[in-house]
Amino acid sequence: MTLSEKILGRKVGRALRAGEVVTVSPDYCLSHDNSAAIIGEFRKIGVARVKVPEKLIIILDHIVPAADEKYAQNHKTIREFVAEQGIPNFFDIQHGVCHQVLSEAGFALPGKLIVGADSHTTTYGAFGAFAAGIGRTEAASIWATDEIWLRVPETLRVEFLGALALGVYAKDVILKIIGDHGADRANYEAIEFSGPAAMDFSIASRMTLCNMAAEMGAKNAYFEPDEKAIDWLRPRVRADFKALRSDPDAEYEAVLRYDLSALEPQAACPHTVDNVKPVREVEGKAIHQALIGTCTNGRLEDLEAAASILKGKRIHPAVRTLILPASREVYLEAARKGLLEIFSEAGCVILNPGCGPCLGAHQGLLAAGEAVISTSNRNFRGRMGNRDSEIYLASPATAAASSLEGKITDPRKYL
Template structure:
């Protein structure tokens, strides 16, 4: 029997022949952390070790509450900056860069064949580049800082076989919502999700990031696209050292192969309060909402902002709705300004916020009051995530959020094509 992507990549890193279910000890290429670095530092200090083993492997990006909205956040940021200085950590990105997953990708840390671990559940994102990439916890990160190694269980793999072509007005976000809705929030717990099939090659890097990011919402350990020409062209003109392309064998032992025909997907929406509570947008059309969010590590890239701008061009956001636009990184912000996307969105009445996680995790910048409903391009709609536990969050594509913002109620975006 052949091997899966994850068996190959973890086997290479461990220097062993491995199969799903085995536990290996490996040394990651990079370890990501964000504002929670402050808490990791506390854990690290308990280990009674003065220096981080490999400071060049740490990538620290402040994004969760940027700039600090209260003294407690300011204190955490300050302690992180001091630690970075003391330990001589070269890869530090302060509050003016953007969301960790976007910045990490743009800076070229995510590469085919890489092993990346991060103290954030959406670290699955870098599977978009053909890396093995998983979220871990704070103690684990502290321990890796100290020892430069960690145990991992080699995951079993579910293969999503994508075929067909998306219809106009339907986007990669709709595809991943459809998959999560059908398969369930714990379908892939402890497992890898391979996004493959003949249509995988039609997914841009940005789309791949959206899907790999949300693999976490199926409970996946990691989610990935295998590196191909799309991946390689993304790296044109960039550093391509340490590349290694791993591909699952045809006769690899997949736990399941699940076919998805893209041509039959219609705009989807995840309803409160779980990400797998997914229905076609049509079924909830007409529901009023109060706050729209276009951004996040799931859908805050240039193509996402363009989708929204295409719908909102020469239109106005409904007077009873406020729309927050949060570009995923400073680079995206700049590009969107240059291309006139920000002008379109601002002219439509959207409120443009600085790059970062924004209101997605309910810590600042647009907290929901009891009884309010948000329509967001984010990846999670857990009860109370964006503020009051008496508020509701719906998740959809940027186009759906933009179309709905015009009408002041949830709207299928295809009427604005």
């Protein structure tokens, strides 16, 4: 059996196979600023109380602090509901992006079933959880019933071997995979990141890979939990957990193999995430903005990679570079290590932890004809502002090197 079959099987108390549809009770249900809309749907169902308030995790991150009074009202509605229903796991605007905060707070545990009203809920697979995105109406239904139907997914195994070369990162790996196989290659499927080199990835890098698996259509994506994951979780855990792994004879839909040592920096070009080219092929493209951070690449190792390139230098005068740490914990570590000072001295703008401009609502949007190089996960047309702007996705190192030159730049010359 695969890890997904095991986690869902434990929920229903019998052995499951891919393709079956089961009704299960999730361990946690995440929502963010969209909780206001979920509350509206929940009220329509006509039950007075959330069935299991301890399972809800509500994290305000999408437009924080509120950019206008409509957003402010949304946040207020959510805070009032949290108080009314006695929801213990509420994280207000100061904490950061939901996927980072939920993980740091020790909810993303091996063997857990986590659903979230956000497409990048797949991130928690970095810790061996089964984590899938759902819609807001489904979230409202879970609040009322503590149940959801899920199809047991087939699994696509991605095996890594070899070691990454200097200047090549997890972001380049996942962009390469998506570029090679397309935005729907893993639609409805689980992705298992595996093979001899998989466990060499840091926790932060595993989160980057699982986060972006959503851009291949994956329902969930995971690394099997190892000592590295357990060590990271140890001071944070909120509940008992059981580390599950796939059996050696588990069935896979297919196996893809990647030699990490053969990879080079990658960029996803406008306007789809699977329009991927080596950075050297798009070098020289003028950019007006750089975004370094988000739930995809806003962790300490990402900021360190960018800072190592920006240290003691000034960004290009025609570029606005925005730094967006994924959480307050990351922000604090970056401050203690002097990274924020490096960024500020280089001329970057440091944003508060949150989703920032990634989804196009505030904090640095693009005008017509402008281009951004971003470490986020989507480059769909108009996502970060005007429909005639362009988004290139790349690693923090590539975004930092491009900030210095005002054009897309291979980071290896700065390392």
